[in-house]
Amino acid sequence: MRCLFAAAFAVLLSAAPLHAADLSGPVEQGALVLGQTQPGTAVTLDGQPVRVDEAGRFVIGFGRDAEPSAELVETGPDGSRVVTPLTVAAREWDVQRIDGLPPKKVTPDPDFLARIRTESAAIAEVRAVDRASGDVFAGWVHPVEGDTVVSGVFGSQRILNGEPRSPHSGTDYAAETGRPVLAAGPGVVSLVHDGMFFTGQTLMIDHGHGVQSVYAHLSRMVVAEGDVVTAGQKIGEVGATGRATGPHLHFGVSWFDRRLDPQTVLGVVGRTAQGG
Known part of the structure; x- marks a missing residue:
C-alpha cells in the first residue's frame, strides 16, 4: 500500500504546474543562493546548466563583479518553462x-x-x-x-x-x-x-x-x-x-x-x- 501511495504521489507531483523556484539567501554580488524547484526540473542560470538533485534542490552563485541582472530558467518534466529575471544587488567594497x-x-x-x-x-x-x-x-x-x-x-x-x-x-x-x-x-x-x-x-x-x-x-x-x-x-x-x-x-x-x-x-x- 505504501509503495502504491508513493508512486501515486510522484505522479501527482510530476503533473503539478511548474512554478518559480523558491530561493533562499540574498541575490547580490558575492552570494550563494539555495534553490528549491519541482523534482525532475532542469535549471539554467544565464544559459549555464545547474545541477538539480532528486529532491529538486540546487545552488547558484554570484561573483564579486556580477552583472546587475541574471536569468533563471526552469524547464519541467512536461516541457513547460518558467523564466525568472533576477536583480543582483551591487555591493560596495573596502x-x-x-x-x-x-x-x-x-x-x-x-x-x-x-x-x-x-x-x-x-x-x-x-x-x-x-x-x-x-x-x-x-x-x-x-x-x-x-x-x-x-x-x-x-x-x-x-x-x-x-x-x-x-x-x-x-x-x-x-x-x-x-x-x-x-x-x-x-x-x-x-x-x-x-x-x-x-x-x-x-x-x-x-x-x-x-x-x-x-x-x-x-x-x-x-x-x-x-x-x-x-x-x-x-x-x-x-x-x-x-x-x-x-x-x-x-x-x-x-x-x-x-x-x-x-x-x-x-x-x-x-x-x-x-x-x-
Missing part, C-alpha cells in the same frame, strides 16, 4: 592596505611565474568539478576553533606595499599559529598542497554542486586528498605560510570559478541560519 610583504611576493620574479601558473591550473581543475552530493545543504560551522578577529574581508581592493592588486577572494581570520582549523561543512578533501607560492599550505573541500571551500596559509594539515570530512572536523592548524604577514586563516568559498563571500555563505548554509 580598500585594504597591506605593507611589509617581501617584494617577490607582491611582484613575483619571472622564475616563479611558471610555478604560479601550475598551481592556479590545479585549483581551477578542482573548482570545475560538479560532484553529485548534498553536502552543501548540510549545516556549516565557523572554520576556526574559538573566537577570532576578521582581519580581511571578501572583495576588498588590496593595496600591497603600495601597489594595487586583485581583490581579496575570501575572509581572513586572525588567530595564533597552531589554532585548530575546522572543515566548514561536510565533504571530500579535493586538494592538499604543502606549499603554494601565494597561499602556502593549502587545502580544499568539495561540498557538491560545484561548491568548494579553501583553507590557506596553514602551518599543518591533518587530512589527505580523498578523505571524507564532517562539519567541524579538524583539518589543519592556523599558520603564516605563503604570502602572509602574520598567522591567520584565509577562508574562501567558490561556486565553480566564481569566488563567493564566505561570511554571506555562512549566513545562508550555516547551522544557525538553518535553525540547527
